[in-house]
Amino acid sequence: MTEAIDRYFQAEQAESLLFVAIGLVAVAASLFFLLRYGDAMSKGLAIPLIAVGLIQIVVGGSVYLRTPQQLSALKIQQTNAGAKFKAVETARMATVMTNFKIYKIIEVGFIVVGLTMVLMIEQPYWLGVGMGMLVQGALMLPADITAEQRGAVYQHAVARSV
Numbered sequence: 001m002t003e004a005i006d007r008y009f010q011a012e013q014a015e016s017l018l019f020v021a022i023g024l025v026a027v028a029a030s031l032f033f034l035l036r037y038g039d040a041m042s043k044g045l046a047i048p049l050i051a052v053g054l055i056q057i058v059v060g061g062s063v064y065l066r067t068p069q070q071l072s073a074l075k076i077q078q079t080n081a082g083a084k085f086k087a088v089e090t091a092r093m094a095t096v097m098t099n100f101k102i103y104k105i106i107e108v109g110f111i112v113v114g115l116t117m118v119l120m121i122e123q124p125y126w127l128g129v130g131m132g133m134l135v136q137g138a139l140m141l142p143a144d145i146t147a148e149q150r151g152a153v154y155q156h157a158v159a160r161s162v
Contacts, residue, residue: 001078004157009071011150015143016063022139023056030132044128048110052136082162093155100148107144110137 030046030053078085110133117130 001157001161002075004154005071005074005078008150008154008157009067009074012147013064013067015147016060016067018143019056019060020064022143023053023060026050026053026056026136039124041124041128041131044125044130045132047129048114048132048136052132052140056140078161086158086161089158090155093151093158096151097148097155100144100151103144104141104148107137107141110134111141 026049030042030049033042034046036042074085074089077088114130114132114134114137117126118134121127121130
């Protein structure tokens, strides 16, 4: 079980760095377009890129920073109190997996709304908003699908633990 814990949390920590990187690039790209062009499309594009980018930076950074301590505590708990570990981790992972369903709905919504706006709206500001939504949704959906699959494997390992 210790290997499953290590694999899951190491991958979570690595992906959290990816989220931070995506967020930093999104914010930097927004600032570039705003400062370089400053037009309506750039302003619209900046809204979802900056808003979601800041969330990516904060959430990714938080996960990255808390993971070593969380990993250590869980390994100790699994070794010293296996039944408690199983109960607590089962409940936590049920919440995590439910959250992935919510994230995917939001990300698919971003993709659908963004794509619709890009294809249907000619006003530059709203076209920019749509492009930003489409980009963020398209980047985050595969990352969260991957994280959800990793979570399902770990959840299964926890369910089999003693």
